[in-house]
Amino acid sequence: MSRLAILASVAACAPVLWAASSPAPWDAPFASDNRAISEAARKVDRPGSLGVVLLLEDDQFLTHKDGRVEETSRVVYRVDRQQSAEAFSSVNRPYQPWFQEKPELRARVITPDGTVHWLDVKTISDSPVRQIDANIYSDAHLIRAPLPSMSAGAVIEYEFRVRDKTPLLEAGIARTIVIVDVVPTERFHVVICAETGILLRTAARLIPDSAIHTETGRDGTRVECELGPLPTRKRGEPNLPYDESPLPALSFSTGESWQKVAARIAARMHKQVRYTALELNPAPRLRRLQGQSVSSGRDAAGGWAEGGCRAAGRRRRRRLGPRPAGHGRVQSRHRIR
Secondary structure, eight states, X not given: OOHHHHHHHHHHTOOOBOOOSSOOTTSSTTOSOHHHHHHHHXXXXXXXXXXXXXXXXXXXXXXXXXXXXXXXXXXXXXXXXXXXXXXXXXXXXXXXXXTBOOOEEEEEEEOTTSOEEEOOGGXXXXXXXXXXSTTOOOOOEEEEEEOSSOOTTOEEEEEEEEEBSSOSOTXXXXXXXXXXXXXXXXXXXXXXXXXXXXXXXXXXXXXXXXXXXXXXXXXEEEEEEEEOSBXXXXXOOSSOOTTSOSSOEEEEEOOSOHHHHHHHHHHHHHHHOOOOOOOSOSOOOOOOOTTOOGGGOIIIIIHHHHHHHHHHHHHHHHHHOSOOTTOOOBOGGGOBO
């Protein structure tokens, strides 16, 4: 397919500006007029193959001077079939406890008769994310909860609030908000705020410039994006060039430069990871000294790791013969010569 044809197919699915004549009853978070929400949602005629209509996605980001980020994500959608109600009957959100607080979740289901069923906080589960590779360890957790009284025609509203308790990286962060337009979407709204002194940059893919508004004042910088109604993407375009985005997306960053971010990452790595050894043979299973960790220095973890490499190397040379010239040699502090 030619590049012109690719651009034409992408443009056919391009988002449009938010063109609502009056605010919808679900624009205000958890509004009290439940019947008005149910009746207004019933009037939205946007059939889709998945039996779901996304009435609103509202994402709010606040970046502090020290690098901490607060994020609030609120979603309102309608399910049209019982099968869809069962498929979309739970909500979840991952987080990492080492730098993030446990997410706050509130949710409700408004049945077609206008009755409200609130999420019972006792049903919220918090469990480690399952790792695909047994050799990879992570502290990632997943907040998950079942939605009550799900049925065809119900309107669901839920909100996750996530706060950083320590900065992920003081030198700057980068986030991307992707618009998954595989279901009919009435409104997509994003607000990104950065406190005074933060260099906030944004980049948009498949989003018109007129949909993004930037304001800079005494309190900092505010970027707002409004889109909708969005056409449903019938199928994804395969084999796109690397510089063409398959879905509309809005990215933002707070770092002064990638060089400073990379330097800060390197400084953190050298401070916390003292030694890295290449395992040439998985046979030796040496026991870690009690009360010591990899970050405690070369004398503890580094000593047995280096010894294991030397022993594995000797066994390998006995099997394969002399080592060829120029063969890499593992040493501490990531040096290879």
